Amino acid sequence: MRPHTLRPDTLTATTPAPDTDPNTRRGTGTRATRIIGVLTLIMLGWLVAFGLGFSPADRDQAEAVRIMYVHVPTVWVAYVALAVMAVCSAIYLFGRQHSLGFDRFAGASAEIAAVFMAITLVTGMLWGSITWGVYWQWDARLTSFALLLVSTIGYLAVRGLGGTHQQRAKRSAIVGMLIVLEIPLVHWSVRLWRSLHQDASVLDPNGDVSIDGLMLFSLFVGVVAFSLLYVWLLLHRARAAAMADLVDDVGLDQAIAARRAEGTTLAGGGAT
């Protein structure tokens, strides 16, 4: 195992300053993330154009349907992000190597899921204010989804409890795999209980697509845009987490070395 090194400790007169070092300036970006980033921006532009412009008003919902083009894709990405969190948690927990890389991807994915769930809730409330006349109802779908968001925030809090990286990974993997079990409950809540929230619009229970072509395309653009955004965020966030773990390790190594040196000095002073 290579010893950990941090840039500020190794800075000398011959080492380029961080701001002038092209490798350091790179941060967490690569050519692949830059390509994904550009594609994401293009797709988000398309989403605005189709969602607010080209897509027609709905027969029943009128203009409020335009909110669906951000509401539905964000909840889709949130579910995917939570599924990725659960899969990465399981690979960490049951894998032979207990690789912290999977734990970091799980943590990064949960963080992104929390952001997307918050957006889903707020856009849903705005849609509700138009369609139902109220921002919030203690409805089965809304309440179970809010509980899922709170659980995800709890997962993130558990990750920050301290201890070694392996301890963090083990406890958060268990919590993460439990949280994802809430998703079927949220999804089927509209069927299990009487709910204000509408049932599936794109695919009805018979598997038929029951939505206008341009509306379906606008939804598709939203799903692609936010999925690309998720991948871009996940890569950057997981890389930042890897560096944060390294910085933590080095800080701990240095603290231990300082205490040892202090103890040696004291022992030497006591002997004389």
Added chain:
Amino acid sequence: MQNAFEIIGSYVFTFVVIGAFALGVIRRGRRLADRVDDEHKYWT
């Protein structure tokens, strides 16, 4: 457009929140990258 406040507001809220989160992730990554040698950055 009817209900323009809610409709445009939902798009603005979405992009502002995602933009702020993305900016935070990038800034944190760059700050940490200044402190870590390139050999430990598996993506470089």
